[in-house]
Amino acid sequence: DTEVTQTPKHLVMGMTNKKSLKCEQHMGHRAMYWYKQKAKKPPELMFVYSYEKLSINESVPSRFSPECPNSSLLNLHLHALQPEDSALYLCASSGRENTGELFFGEGSRLTVL
Amino acid sequence: KQEVTQIPAALSVPEGENLVLNCSFTDSAIYNLQWFRQDPGKGLTSLLLIQSSQREQTSGRLNASLDKSSGRSTLYIAASQPGDSATYLCAVRKSRGRGSTLGRLYFGRGTQLTVWP
Numbered sequence: 001d002t003e004v005t006q007t008p009k010h011l012v013m014g015m016t017n018k019k020s021l022k023c024e025q026h027m028g029h030r031a032m033y034w035y036k037q038k039a040k041k042p043p044e045l046m047f048v049y050s051y052e053k054l055s056i057n058e059s060v061p062s063r064f065s066p067e068c069p070n071s072s073l074l075n076l077h078l079h080a081l082q083p084e085d086s087a088l089y090l091c092a093s094s095g096r097e098n099t100g101e102l103f104f105g106e107g108s109r110l111t112v113l
Numbered sequence: 114k115q116e117v118t119q120i121p122a123a124l125s126v127p128e129g130e131n132l133v134l135n136c137s138f139t140d141s142a143i144y145n146l147q148w149f150r151q152d153p154g155k156g157l158t159s160l161l162l163i164q165s166s167q168r169e170q171t172s173g174r175l176n177a178s179l180d181k182s183s184g185r186s187t188l189y190i191a192a193s194q195p196g197d198s199a200t201y202l203c204a205v206r207k208s209r210g211r212g213s214t215l216g217r218l219y220f221g222r223g224t225q226l227t228v229w230p
Contacts, residue, residue: 006156042202042220043157056217090156099164100145100206102218104157 003027004105006091012111015081021089021108023074029095029103032074034066037088037107049074081112115140117205119221126193126228134188134224136203141181148177148188149202151223157202161188165208193228200225 004025013019023032031050035043048056049068057066063085065077074091091105116139126132136146145164149157161170161177163186169178176189190197200223207217 004156042222045218088154092157099162101159101162102147102204103159104149106156107154109154 004091004093004103006089006105006108008108009106010109010111012113013078013081014113015083017081018077018079020078021076021091021110023076023091023105024072025093025103026072027093027095027103028071029093030071031094032068033092033094033102034074034076035090035092035104037090043090047076078110081110083112086110086112115143115205115207115217115219117203117219117221119201119203119224121224122222123225124227126226128193128195128228128230130193130228131189131191132193132226134190134201134203134226136186136188136205136221138184138186138205138219140207141184142208143181144206144208146177146179146186147204147206147218148175148186149204151200151202153200160201190226193226195228195230197228198226 007022033048034046037043045058046060047066052068063080067075088107088109090107092102094102118137120135143165147162148160150160151157163170163179174191179186202223203221205219
């Protein structure tokens with residue numbers, strides 16, 4: 001099983017709303033990632049969790065708040081977003097320490113009105 | 114900083130052609146290189162992973178090669194089909210940091226492939 005599951009697939013929210021994106025993997029991977037992708041651009045790294053601890057924060061605005069409740073779950077809490085935050089948010093995991101292969105979920109398409 | 118370039122940016126070919134997608138990177142101190150496929154509005158699907166010590170990997174009609182010293186990788190697609198139409202992304206992972214920390218991943222901008230019947 002090489003699946004990373006993301007919910008919801010689509011999310012529309014207003015600038016004052018609070019919502020969350022969820023990601024789950026059951027491959028025993030110990031590193032999990034959030035990426036943001038705008039149309040026709042490559043994914044941009046936002047956060048990395050390694051062994052459930054935040055190891056990389058790419059200077060992401062505080063309106064994005066990551067959380068890793070356990071080794072299988074990764075959340076991204078959203079609050080007071082801007083229309084320019086509309087994008088595809090991708091979760092990924094890796095854990096084969098000898099290969100470093102990255103597996104992505106299908107993404108959550110976020111629209112901020 | 115590692116820079117990854119993919120050429121061409123877009124490619125349109127008739128069905129049945131063999132084709133080559135190119136990826137180049139500026140820093141040869143890499144841990145691995147991964148090729149992905151992305152369909153519009155979807156996530157990335159891992160196609161092939163080449164470790165820094167390897168020269169090539171094959172999966173079905175796909176073959177990826179790596180020349181670390183020259184900073185290049187190619188993805189060869191044999192007998193292309195309309196279902197191969199997608200964006201192909203190359204990503205390079207830096208060598209490990211201290212301990213077991215995996216290095217950062219750097220993406221190219223992708224090659225948008227269209228295979229027409």
